[in-house]
Amino acid sequence: MKKNQHIAIAGAGLVGSLLAIYLAKRGYRVEVFERRPDLRSQVLDGGRSINLALSNRGIRALEEVGLAEQLRATAIPMHGRAMHNLKGEITKQPYGKEGQFINSISRSGLNAVLMDRAEALGVRFHFNQRVAQVNLDTTTLTLQQNGTEKTLTFDRIIGADGAFSSIRLAMQFTDRFDLSQDYIEHGYKELHIPAGAGGTFQLEKNALHIWPRESFMMIALPNPDGSFTCTLFFPFEGATSFAALKTADEINTFFKTTFPDAVALMPDLLSDYREHPTGSLVTIKCFPWVKNKTLVIGDAAHAIVPFYGQGMNAGFEDCHILNQLLDQYQDDWDRALPAFQSQRKKDTDAIAKLALDNFIEMRDLVADADFLLRKKIEARLHELYPTQWIPQYSMVTFHENIPYSQAYALGQKQKRIMDEVMQRPDIATTWQTLDFERLVRRIQEA
Amino acid sequence: MKKNQHIAIAGAGLVGSLLAIYLAKRGYRVEVFERRPDLRSQVLDGGRSINLALSNRGIRALEEVGLAEQLRATAIPMHGRAMHNLKGEITKQPYGKEGQFINSISRSGLNAVLMDRAEALGVRFHFNQRVAQVNLDTTTLTLQQNGTEKTLTFDRIIGADGAFSSIRLAMQFTDRFDLSQDYIEHGYKELHIPAGAGGTFQLEKNALHIWPRESFMMIALPNPDGSFTCTLFFPFEGATSFAALKTADEINTFFKTTFPDAVALMPDLLSDYREHPTGSLVTIKCFPWVKNKTLVIGDAAHAIVPFYGQGMNAGFEDCHILNQLLDQYQDDWDRALPAFQSQRKKDTDAIAKLALDNFIEMRDLVADADFLLRKKIEARLHELYPTQWIPQYSMVTFHENIPYSQAYALGQKQKRIMDEVMQRPDIATTWQTLDFERLVRRIQEA
Numbered sequence: 001m002k003k004n005q006h007i008a009i010a011g012a013g014l015v016g017s018l019l020a021i022y023l024a025k026r027g028y029r030v031e032v033f034e035r036r037p038d039l040r041s042q043v044l045d046g047g048r049s050i051n052l053a054l055s056n057r058g059i060r061a062l063e064e065v066g067l068a069e070q071l072r073a074t075a076i077p078m079h080g081r082a083m084h085n086l087k088g089e090i091t092k093q094p095y096g097k098e099g100q101f102i103n104s105i106s107r108s109g110l111n112a113v114l115m116d117r118a119e120a121l122g123v124r125f126h127f128n129q130r131v132a133q134v135n136l137d138t139t140t141l142t143l144q145q146n147g148t149e150k151t152l153t154f155d156r157i158i159g160a161d162g163a164f165s166s167i168r169l170a171m172q173f174t175d176r177f178d179l180s181q182d183y184i185e186h187g188y189k190e191l192h193i194p195a196g197a198g199g200t201f202q203l204e205k206n207a208l209h210i211w212p213r214e215s216f217m218m219i220a221l222p223n224p225d226g227s228f229t230c231t232l233f234f235p236f237e238g239a240t241s242f243a244a245l246k247t248a249d250e251i252n253t254f255f256k257t258t259f260p261d262a263v264a265l266m267p268d269l270l271s272d273y274r275e276h277p278t279g280s281l282v283t284i285k286c287f288p289w290v291k292n293k294t295l296v297i298g299d300a301a302h303a304i305v306p307f308y309g310q311g312m313n314a315g316f317e318d319c320h321i322l323n324q325l326l327d328q329y330q331d332d333w334d335r336a337l338p339a340f341q342s343q344r345k346k347d348t349d350a351i352a353k354l355a356l357d358n359f360i361e362m363r364d365l366v367a368d369a370d371f372l373l374r375k376k377i378e379a380r381l382h383e384l385y386p387t388q389w390i391p392q393y394s395m396v397t398f399h400e401n402i403p404y405s406q407a408y409a410l411g412q413k414q415k416r417i418m419d420e421v422m423q424r425p426d427i428a429t430t431w432q433t434l435d436f437e438r439l440v441r442r443i444q445e446a
Numbered sequence: 447m448k449k450n451q452h453i454a455i456a457g458a459g460l461v462g463s464l465l466a467i468y469l470a471k472r473g474y475r476v477e478v479f480e481r482r483p484d485l486r487s488q489v490l491d492g493g494r495s496i497n498l499a500l501s502n503r504g505i506r507a508l509e510e511v512g513l514a515e516q517l518r519a520t521a522i523p524m525h526g527r528a529m530h531n532l533k534g535e536i537t538k539q540p541y542g543k544e545g546q547f548i549n550s551i552s553r554s555g556l557n558a559v560l561m562d563r564a565e566a567l568g569v570r571f572h573f574n575q576r577v578a579q580v581n582l583d584t585t586t587l588t589l590q591q592n593g594t595e596k597t598l599t600f601d602r603i604i605g606a607d608g609a610f611s612s613i614r615l616a617m618q619f620t621d622r623f624d625l626s627q628d629y630i631e632h633g634y635k636e637l638h639i640p641a642g643a644g645g646t647f648q649l650e651k652n653a654l655h656i657w658p659r660e661s662f663m664m665i666a667l668p669n670p671d672g673s674f675t676c677t678l679f680f681p682f683e684g685a686t687s688f689a690a691l692k693t694a695d696e697i698n699t700f701f702k703t704t705f706p707d708a709v710a711l712m713p714d715l716l717s718d719y720r721e722h723p724t725g726s727l728v729t730i731k732c733f734p735w736v737k738n739k740t741l742v743i744g745d746a747a748h749a750i751v752p753f754y755g756q757g758m759n760a761g762f763e764d765c766h767i768l769n770q771l772l773d774q775y776q777d778d779w780d781r782a783l784p785a786f787q788s789q790r791k792k793d794t795d796a797i798a799k800l801a802l803d804n805f806i807e808m809r810d811l812v813a814d815a816d817f818l819l820r821k822k823i824e825a826r827l828h829e830l831y832p833t834q835w836i837p838q839y840s841m842v843t844f845h846e847n848i849p850y851s852q853a854y855a856l857g858q859k860q861k862r863i864m865d866e867v868m869q870r871p872d873i874a875t876t877w878q879t880l881d882f883e884r885l886v887r888r889i890q891e892a
Contacts, residue, residue, distance in 0.1 A: 177627070178628050180625065180627075183622045
């Protein structure tokens with residue numbers, strides 16, 4: 001039914017390219033319009049390989065389109081966090097149980113694989129095409145390339161064009177469109193730890209490294225070539241901030257005193273710091289996601305901060321759910337799209353909150369003895385009651401069948417219970433004697 | 447200092463026109479650009495006279511520019527609420543103490559007076575000019591009129607162009623601009639009760655009439671010609687909603703059963719209902735309000751829902767505060783504007799919340815016996831301790847020296863105390879024996 005529809009996707013990023021595959025597999029005629037040049041034909045920027053954390057929700061979608069195995073081969077498993085203190089001492093904390101891990105994967109490599117597959121399925125990509133206008137009444141896009149414009153009409157338009165979506169902007173001018181964009185006070189800057197001699201990893205390969213420093217942090221994810229991509233999350237303004245670090249001396253002194261073990265591995269620190277842009281971090285929410293025959297999806301509908309490693313995974317899960325609903329409604333988009341937005345909105349709102357909260361956990365709490373004890377108690381609860389007490393991080397990251405909103409709500413209950421547990425005097429020495437069964441029962445009651 | 451500056455104001459509405467007066471009085475060269483035609487040259491739309499509630503914050507600003515007395519003559523004092531139940535019985539509730547009242551005033555009449563005064567002070571108004579582009583780096587406006595464009599550069603640009611501000615839209619595309627626009631589920635429609643024979647008022651003249659119906663309401667404000675402008679605040683969707691009332695029968699039956707006493711006075715109900723547009727209601731927040739040499743003010747910076755009658759009053763208070771800061775910083779705008787936004791933002795956030803809360807009070811609580819008793823007890827507290835316990839409505843409406851954020855915070859404290867008081871068994875019969883002094887002391891302690 002309705003399979004002869006002509007569908008435009010704005011944005012050839014990760015979500016746009018994956019969605020193109022899903023829709024091409026369903027038999028639709030799909031065209032993708034991308035503002036930038038084809039990233040597959042670009043020279044890679046000197047060794048920088050920006051990476052993302054791919055986890056179960058994203059993997060499920062890649063499995064559905066038959067790409068999971070191929071991509072897994074290029075990914076580096078990260079089994080846990082490796083926390084670096086001021087002395088360079090490292091504490092490790094597993095992400096989940098034995099065999100559970102997240103995956104460091106190259107954004108551009110993943111994107112190229114998705115585009116290649118989409119093209120093999122007949123999807124047509126158009127690069128260097130800026131969306132200049134969107135008519136939501138006629139489902140028409142006006143596209144600009146080198147100063148010339150063309151106007152095309154489709155059966156559906158899908159905006160997968162990211163946090164600063166042109167499609168969402170058109171929706172913003174319709175009546176009763178809710179929107180929020182909220183920046184945090186921190187920005188980010190990418191830095192680099194090159195591979196050691198012979199492509200060796202200079203830090204432990206299979207971990208996500210964190211230098212938690214309370215009000216800010218640096219992280220590092222491994223790349224297949226032995227290098228690590230570091231990201232400094234740091235306030236824009238204030239006494240310790242991007243604005244405050246100006247001279248070479250100030251920059252060097254700050255890094256040497258704050259991240260001594262990392263600095264020893266960063267020969268290009270000063271030039272990286274000065275040449276790489278400072279990015280900002282925003283949470284964007286909107287509703288509705290559907291206006292007439294146009295939809296926004298992924299970051300265009302719900303951009304989040306990166307601290308739970310769920311931005312891409314949430315976008316891929318969007319595609320998975322939309323595909324399921326097209327199955328359920330036999331490709332009746334007029335039923336599938338309203339169902340999609342009403343089912344999905346609460347989950348993307350939940351992951352937005354979780355991502356903001358996790359920044360505090362990563363930059364501050366992971367260095368805290370109480371916090372680590374709390375994690376240890378929760379790990380024991382999970383070991384004893386594997387389906388009844390699943391730590392929130394595990395629900396979000398490894399349990400793709402638990403919606404984000406449910407992970408959020410259960411996590412809140414767990415937190416209330418654990419807050420009480422942690423009040424117990426001498427909890428550090430007596431936690432093994434807790435009545436774990438009672439704690440688990442309280443999850444059902446609360 | 448810097449008085450030779452050339453200032454553009456976008457928007458010749460209430461706030462833009464008032465601000466033009468303030469700035470012209472300070473000696474600036476001011477030009478106002480308005481998208482619509484000059485409202486002073488337009489034929490008034492058959493008897494409809496949209497009115498607003500002017501109260502102390504707005505009056506203070508009008509006094510400063512020397513217009514309060516002239517405008518007071520055209521306003522109708524409203525001393526309290528007159529609640530109409532389903533049987534047409536009326537309960538009255540004063541807004542404040544003897545002599546305290548709000549004022550029903552014509553929006554277009556007020557606007558015309560402000561524009562006339564601004565022009566008399568040398569301000570130049572340009573009508574039918576659409577802001578097509580704003581360059582925040584060069585402080586340049588591109589204006590469109592009848593298909594021709596002109597580009598003008600100013601020393602300052604001030605966006606007083608309302609909830610859907612073009613100036614704010616330009617700011618939205620700069621980095622780290624926070625924005626939210628949130629619609630409520632209710633829309634509004636204006637209806638009309640004409641004057642009686644010989645220009646008499648068919649309802650009590652000096653009151654704001656409310657037909658509270660729990661999930662929705664109608665209100666009516668008096669006009670000088672003896673008519674009332676009614677506004678129905680009603681859900682867009684659902685069993686009882688704009689969407690559900692379609693046929694003449696449905697509309698007539700709904701009004702006759704829901705607002706029987708009003709319907710008897712509304713000969714044009716059906717045509718008014720069908721011909722008048724259904725408006726939507728939005729809260730807009732953003733930050734910063736200043737980018738380089740451009741500012742947004744009034745609804746452009748902080749649009750609120752109308753239920754506290756404070757939208758215009760807050761916008762006028764913006765002008766008063768900006769004027770004060772220009773005094774304080776001797777017209778050094780580079781100091782006055784940052785001070786303005788950092789001082790004012792918390793207050794406009796507070797009135798936004800208060801306005802949303804007041805909808806529930808107006809449509810539901812005012813018909814509730816407990817609520818009326820609570821108001822009575824608070825009125826007694828205010829009588830006994832006139833400066834220590836001021837009801838929140840009075841702080842917002844009659845106490846222009848209490849900032850909105852302080853009124854909000856004090857109101858929250860009062861609410862917690864009153865919630866406890868109302869738990870007392872037999873409070874309806876025993877309230878006169880309360881230890882009022884203790885209650886007042888708790889405000890200081892809480």
